[in-house]
Amino acid sequence: MTIFLNGAEIDVQSGTLDALITELGYGEARVATALNGDFVPKSQRAETAIAEGDRLEVLAPLQGG
């Protein structure tokens, strides 16, 4: 199915957010996720289903002022 990862359209296989993060290659990276504008805690990724057209944001630590 097609989703939007950080604004870019991609094809993915995984049905849950947990599996998707692994599929996308984030591995054990320290990242936070939001699906369709709502924060999804790490503890809830396994039970969060992914659907066609979902907008996924994956954020990591970066420099800030």
Add this chain to the structure above:
Amino acid sequence: MTDPVTFYGESFESRLMLGTALYPSPAIMADAIRASRAGIATVSLRREAAGTQEGQAFWRIIQELGITVLPNTAGCHTVKEAVTTAHMAREVFDTPWIKLEVIGEEDRLQPDLFGLVEAARILSEDGFQVFPYTTEDLVAAGRLLDAGCEVLMPWGAPIGSGLGLSNPNGLKAMRGHFPDVPLVVDAGIGRPSHAAEAMEMGYDAVLLNTAVAKAGDPVRMARAMADAVAAGRLGYLADPMEPRDMAAPSTPVMGKAFLS
């Protein structure tokens, strides 16, 4: 610690808080943070492409520095965006601290005080310890305290402008109005003298980024800012003399020779 500053129960020797953005390189950033002697560094969250590891590399540097992090919600324009970003930051950085920015106007990056108060209330009720990026507006400040904030961070001037303290009278009034609330001048500092001026007014700390990161020699400027903040604080504690309009000789007149 002889004269610590305390935010939400955590005490720090240094009254300088430093941003981590805009440095020429990660190595210079790390050296500047060390030179600044800052106890708190601001950090952010951004999109990370899978496999790039840029964010992970940055996080390792920050961890090696052993500095307390204050994540921000920079770039957020709505309450929803800011609250969601705060939740993501809490998970990634494992801290209840959040520098809350809700930007209402692009040209001056002026805080949306209405959205700020609303977001501060939502986050405080959810266990966050909020450091709101605000203006010197006393009414908004009162509302932020009512919303649960135990620190206020008024701007000196617009973010990244380096203009110094645009409204010193307003900042003095805020200091006088909230004598017991930790107050931090955040944004607009360009030179060490600006930082010292804020500290001489009795502000508890100064938060800056661009002034150090964009200096010709960021590491030297970091040291200059640390010294300026310390000097300004010491000057405040020493209770400066009152200025006067007319001269008053400092050398004793008594015993002066008559040579005319």
